[in-house]
Amino acid sequence: MSQQKRSVNESFFQRVYEVVKQIPPGRVTTYGAIARFTGSPQASRMVGWAMNASHSYSEAIPAHRVINRNGLLTGKNHFRHPRMMQELLESEGIRVEDDRVVDFSELFWDPYKELI
DNA sequence: AAGCTGACTATGG
DNA sequence: GCCATAGCCAGCT
Numbered sequence: 316m317s318q319q320k321r322s323v324n325e326s327f328f329q330r331v332y333e334v335v336k337q338i339p340p341g342r343v344t345t346y347g348a349i350a351r352f353t354g355s356p357q358a359s360r361m362v363g364w365a366m367n368a369s370h371s372y373s374e375a376i377p378a379h380r381v382i383n384r385n386g387l388l389t390g391k392n393h394f395r396h397p398r399m400m401q402e403l404l405e406s407e408g409i410r411v412e413d414d415r416v417v418d419f420s421e422l423f424w425d426p427y428k429e430l431i
Numbered sequence: 432a433a434g435c436t437g438a439c440t441a442t443g444g
Numbered sequence: 445g446c447c448a449t450a451g452c453c454a455g456c457t
Contacts, residue, residue, distance in 0.1 A: 327453095346439050350452085356440090357452045363438035364454060383439065390438030400438095 327353060331365040332372060334426050338380040341407045342424035343416055345384045352426040367393060379403040386419030 330353040338344055346359040355361065362381070369376035379400040383389045391400040391414065401411045410417040 347441090350439080355452070357450095359439035359452080360437060361439090361453060366438055368454090378438080381438080384441095388438090393438055 327355070327358075327361065328365045328368065330354075331362055332369065332374070332376055334430065335366075335369075335376050335378065335381055336374065337430060338377060338424050340377075341409060341422070343380045343382055343386075343404070343409065343419065343422050344424045344426065346381060347384055348423075348426055349381065352430070363390065366390060377403075380424075382416060382419075386416040388414045388416070 331349055334344075334349050334352055346362040347356075349362045350356055350359040353362075366376065366378040366381060369378055378390065379388075379394070381390070388400050388404075388411065391397050394400050401414070404411055404416065409422060416422060
């Protein structure tokens with residue numbers, strides 16, 4: 316029973332990680348898009364929570380490629396250094412101005428379209 | 432144990 | 445176009 320419940324929880328986090336891991340370098344996506352793709356359209360907060368928990372995950376999760384729907388780097392404060400998120404993005408060729416991804420709509424990576 | 436919080440988002444005024 | 449509200453749900457107090 317409890318094992319079943321745990322597997323459900325793992326499934327949600329697992330799915331989030333699986334999606335995030337497949338974001339190509341130089342592209343970004345949103346919490347909402349991942350939440351929709353993982354089956355809980357309104358659970359975008361949980362996606363952020365999953366990113367917070369991604370530290371204890373065995374594999375590296377490119378959490379810096381997950382931003383909010385406005386293209387803002389809302390999660391930067393949760394990195395080891397607040398500027399790390401922007402630096403990682405810029406190292407992939409993404410321009411960031413004032414905590415916002417430039418040309419966000421063009422760089423947006425939609426799991427539904429790209430992942431099928 | 433019940434309630435608050437939060438790396439969000441959509442909607443309504 | 446900004447502010448308030450509500451839905452979501454795991455973890456923390």
